[in-house]
Amino acid sequence: KQEVTQIPAALSVPEGENLVLNCSFTDSAIYNLQWFRQDPGKGLTSLLLIQSSQREQTSGRLNASLDKSSGRSTLYIAASQPGDSATYLCAVMKAEKLVFGKGTKLTVNP
Amino acid sequence: EPEVTQTPSHQVTQMGQEVILRCVPISNHLYFYWYRQILGQKVEFLVSFYNNEISEKSEIFDDQFSVERPDGSNFTLKIRSTKLEDSAMYFCASSVRRSGGGTSTDTQYFGPGTRLTVL
Numbered sequence: 001k002q003e004v005t006q007i008p009a010a011l012s013v014p015e016g017e018n019l020v021l022n023c024s025f026t027d028s029a030i031y032n033l034q035w036f037r038q039d040p041g042k043g044l045t046s047l048l049l050i051q052s053s054q055r056e057q058t059s060g061r062l063n064a065s066l067d068k069s070s071g072r073s074t075l076y077i078a079a080s081q082p083g084d085s086a087t088y089l090c091a092v093m094k095a096e097k098l099v100f101g102k103g104t105k106l107t108v109n110p
Numbered sequence: 111e112p113e114v115t116q117t118p119s120h121q122v123t124q125m126g127q128e129v130i131l132r133c134v135p136i137s138n139h140l141y142f143y144w145y146r147q148i149l150g151q152k153v154e155f156l157v158s159f160y161n162n163e164i165s166e167k168s169e170i171f172d173d174q175f176s177v178e179r180p181d182g183s184n185f186t187l188k189i190r191s192t193k194l195e196d197s198a199m200y201f202c203a204s205s206v207r208r209s210g211g212g213t214s215t216d217t218q219y220f221g222p223g224t225r226l227t228v229l
Contacts, residue, residue: 004152034218041225042223043114043221043223044153044220045220046217046219046220049216049217089153091153095166096141096155096166097143097155097158097166097168098153098155098218099155100152100153100154102152103152
């Protein structure tokens, strides 16, 4: 059974800092991996999707990497801003469904 | 930009009552999904739907749950007899194509969710 773990559970940083969020998964036979952002009481916003054949994807200040063989992904956020404060979820896709981690709650302090 | 919409945003019901949660997926999408998130817990897959039938469901999706695409735009989740433990945020998602099968993959786009409270 696929398990997704995210470390740390919470992270607080000063504005402007670069940071890395970690995601690990137990079954490397995935089709893709997505990073989402969730604001309190709101839905999920897709940030990046990395296909299983890819090593990384970039969008603006975000860079996500994937090492399928070791079951790891990282989300790198450059020059963090207070507006980046949210919970970041990692999810792996197998067959029809996404399996989610519990998320990392990020707080960026002005 | 097209987005998935869900109604209502918040539903309060009594235990044992039936509820229907509604979703309007993105118009050119063909694959539809329901997920739920119990407060403080992970987002969990419930069911996927394509071509007017369920393509995969989780063990959570028992006989109390059903899905339907009653017309060309809506996608619904019905819970026949709600339990206290059904209280959660329910998310609808849609994608253009199915992920997996060794072929193309695609992003699932999520709606804002319906918060279901069972009293």
